Amino acid sequence: MPHYVEPVYRPPSEAASLIFQVTEGCSHNGCLFCYMYRGKEFRVKPWERVKAEIDEAAALVPHTRRVFLADGDAFVLPMRSLERILDHLYRSFPDLQRVTAYATPGNLLKKSVDEMKNLAEKGLKILYYGVETGDPELLTRIGKGATPDEMAEGCRRAAEAGLKLSITVILGIGGKALSERHARNTAALLNRIQPRFLSALTLMLGPYEREYKTAMGPGFELTSPTDDVAELRELVAALETDRCIFRSNHASNYLPLAGTLLGDKERLLSEIEAALKNPDGCLRDEWMRGL
Numbered sequence: 001m002p003h004y005v006e007p008v009y010r011p012p013s014e015a016a017s018l019i020f021q022v023t024e025g026c027s028h029n030g031c032l033f034c035y036m037y038r039g040k041e042f043r044v045k046p047w048e049r050v051k052a053e054i055d056e057a058a059a060l061v062p063h064t065r066r067v068f069l070a071d072g073d074a075f076v077l078p079m080r081s082l083e084r085i086l087d088h089l090y091r092s093f094p095d096l097q098r099v100t101a102y103a104t105p106g107n108l109l110k111k112s113v114d115e116m117k118n119l120a121e122k123g124l125k126i127l128y129y130g131v132e133t134g135d136p137e138l139l140t141r142i143g144k145g146a147t148p149d150e151m152a153e154g155c156r157r158a159a160e161a162g163l164k165l166s167i168t169v170i171l172g173i174g175g176k177a178l179s180e181r182h183a184r185n186t187a188a189l190l191n192r193i194q195p196r197f198l199s200a201l202t203l204m205l206g207p208y209e210r211e212y213k214t215a216m217g218p219g220f221e222l223t224s225p226t227d228d229v230a231e232l233r234e235l236v237a238a239l240e241t242d243r244c245i246f247r248s249n250h251a252s253n254y255l256p257l258a259g260t261l262l263g264d265k266e267r268l269l270s271e272i273e274a275a276l277k278n279p280d281g282c283l284r285d286e287w288m289r290g291l
Contacts, residue, residue: 001060002053009036010068011128011166012250014100017066018057022050022085026072028104032142032215033132033173035208037072044077051088058092067099075103075127079115086122098125105129105146108154116161126164126197129155134189135182138174141216148189155193166197171231171253172223173203175216179223183231187238194241198261200248202228204289225254225286226279232257233272236265254283 005024010017025040057064067089075082090096101124108116108129133139134148146154155165167190174182190198203222205212213220223231232248232255239246241261246268249256255275259268275282 001057003049005040007036008070009072010070011100011102013166014066014068017068017100018061018064019068019070020050020053020057020085020089021045021070022074022077022081023071026104027076028073028106028145030143030145031130031132032212033170033203033205035206040071044081047081047084050085054085054088054092062093063095064093065095065097067093067096069099069101072102073104073107074101075107075111079111079118082119082124083122086119086124090123096123099123100126100128103127103129103158105144105151105154108158109146109150111157113157113161116158116163120162124163126166127158128166128168129158130168130170131186131189131193132168132170133173133182134186135174135178136185138178138182142173148185148192152189152192155195159194164196165193166199167193167195168199168201169235171200171202171228171235176221176223176227177219179227179231180234183234184238187235191238191240195244197245198241198247199250200232200235200246200253201250202252202254202289204252225283226276228253229255229272229275229279229283233269233276236261236268236272239265252289254289256284 002020004021010019023044025037025042027042029037086099089099131151132144136148158165169186239261244261246261247258249258257268257271
């Protein structure tokens, strides 16, 4: 079975997937809000070890249907490495239906449409991609390493190649002062990208809260739970996405929502308004976040 260097993270929708850690850490690892891989030095796992782990897992769980490639941005691997991994996975697991991975903005910009199309044809189905915000100033301040135009271009290439994108954005990332602008500019970028899947998370900093506030500059003030829900309202109201499966039911969120945009937009906005009118009865308590 696969051997992991902890911690290992995966998207909520990959809970039933077999995880192969083909890289360790994150090649960017510079996002101010993210502490998932701070204690890990980025490293590519040698092919011989990856192959041996796939072979061992195939002998034990041959009917595996889903595989997630970890860590933070397995899509950083060169084409030859990704092709070899995909080919061996589908040879080893006859019932395999999909392979997925995280990707960063830099990953998508370094691969051509034809290269990504080849990966899609070999069975890479979904890329999990953190937009976080569509606000140019905020992207710089949080160290995302990309502009809105660069993210829109990378996502356009991936979509043209036939890869589905599961996009995440983060409520509260700009604090109180930039809340409305963050929501508005994020919706504008998402409308350009037109993701197949979209999830809104809520900022959680834990022991890094003081560091984040200091780095964001004098006067920065974190949002309250109702601020975050109001920001979600502004985001959803401005979205014009077609057949996008939307979720805000991540463990970090105060208000769990699920629907399809644009079809469920009015219902979602109605549920948000109800929560803002009765926050004590609708929003998760702080202790429940992360569970």
